[in-house]
Amino acid sequence: MSAAVTATQAGLIRCGSCEKLSRARPLPPGARARCPRCGAVLWRRKPSSLTRSWALLIAAIICYVPANVYPVMEVGGPGGSEADTILSGVQAMFAMGWYPVGLLIFFASITVPILKILSLMGILISVQRRSHWRPRDRAVLYRVVEIVGRWSMLDMFVVSVMVALVQLGVVANVAPRIGATFFAAVVVLTIFAAQSLDPRLVWDAMEEER
């Protein structure tokens, strides 16, 4: 680790909004500090990072079930309508021989959310257990999760564009179904969960060791 003294060790705290460095002092439980210059709440690490992350992540996991069980989109045609879940949509793509599209949807809508949830859970658990295991890789993983997160919205884009464009009455029409709502919730919740997790916590465990 670096030889330099960390801000925490120096008893300093940086304001998240105006970047002013101020001197920290012990706080009574439940109290919080404000920036002396701009009045923003100050935190050494993101406030209740683990709690928020966990709460959002658990909500995401709960939503993940109906997102996959319920249909996301209903395609209506002259012969009646058919509702597709994400998985049955992928199946249909494969059945039609559209392997690239099927793979893309499978990757963006099924693989990515699962990996995201698992990655965040991994980071959260490792931070809580003050693990020393591969901190650098975990940091990289976190950055990947944060960047990739929004790409899961691809599916939602597809659904919303289809719903908007394919409104041909009896011939063909597309309507969103409850699964889409849950899927969007999963994506949004995981993005927030990743955001409220402070990656510096990974390193804190390493620092404490000293």
Added chain:
Amino acid sequence: MSESGPPSGGASDVPEVVVEKGRGLSPIWLIPIVALIVAGYLAYEAIQERGPQVVVLFESAEGLEAGKSKVKYREVVVGTVDLVQIHDPKHVAVHCSLDKRTTPYLTESTRFWAVRPRVGGGNISGLGTLISGAYLTFEPGNPDDPPVREFTGLENPPLPADEAPGLRIVLRTDHLGGLDTGAPVFFRDIHVGDVVGWKLSKDGSEVEVKVAIGSSHSHLVRSSSRFWNAGGVEVSLGPGGLDVKTESLRSILAGGVAFDSPGGEPAKAGDTFRLYNSRAAVLKASTARTPGGLHLVLETGMLGGIAEGNAVYYREVPVGSVVSHELARDGSRVRVKVNIERRYASLVRSTSVFWNAGGISANLGLHGLRIHTESLKALLAGGVAFATPPKKLGQAVKAGTVFQLHPEPKDDWLEWQGKYSAGKRKEETKQAEVEDEAGAGEEAGDEAGQEEPEPAEDEAGQEDSEPSEDKEDKGFLRGIFDRGD
């Protein structure tokens, strides 16, 4: 603490933070709680809505796809096909999950069948299934029957329920004659109903055709209604020229049934009617059956081309028909049964003579060539004619009276024609029938007021017939060529 200055290297110059009281449990936990409640509610609802699972056995699962095919009741989706698999070498099992509202109707009497596109007999149904694929549907069973979850599907849709609106009647016929389910039923060329099904009678001797008449037209069917197969085109070559009859274009393709209703009580559901093969058959049958018609027996040595349905002519006017013919018991002669329509019955007297009017009789005599035929129709089809001597009327005859049927008329018989009336009223009736014929008016005029024919009448009548011969276009059909060249 509000004092803020530029950070100056040492931590000691840096001001202290402001301390604020905390707020307890983080409200962030509301998010997973809300998610749990919503998802839990959906799961609960799904379990609540979960209906019965049924298995339907079919011989073929054509068009049924697991996960896609629906179960519909009156075009409302009430379930989905979950799984299609082989049940035994001859059957496939179609597993469906149904709406829980169908539960009370899934009993022993429930019947399942698959709806597929059906094109046949001019009747196209299930067109939507061309695109959507087949679906299953069912007829609800009696809720009182024991509930069942495994059914044997029908291979063909059942006949529409008998309680459906409209009048349902049964037609019996020897041959189906191209009729199929959905074939139209016409009344005066108006489409008033449909053939809804057919089956062989139990002993296989007849076909029972089920017909549904729309409720707005059901009053048209009466106890005396006569049904005939109106399919295809009926072409007849007759004295009136080529006659083409068809009910509608659709009936040419799909077959059809037509009926008329001379009268009688309104029919009840389930009434049975005879379905005739053609309109001609109806007319033939109705003549034979007309109640009160005068039935006579003609005896002859040889049948001479007379066939069932041939007309009986009086003054070339058809007044009856040949009902049947048979050999006498000892085979010595042929008995031809004829029926004279009731209104013409009084034309037949005990002195009447009958002859075979079929064919042409040509006589080359002193007066030149004489050709006689009753009518073109009789020439082609055969027939019977009769005449009554004007001088001795004789008695009115009773049904079953036996007459001799002569192979050809004698000259004086032909002369009797047109000179006898059974009474003024009858003459008027007949006049209406024959008013096309030249001289008819004059005949009527001559005979007006004369109840009994007199000898003088004979000559007058002969004179009357003279002008009619000038009308040569009618002459042939009049049948008598009497040129003394």
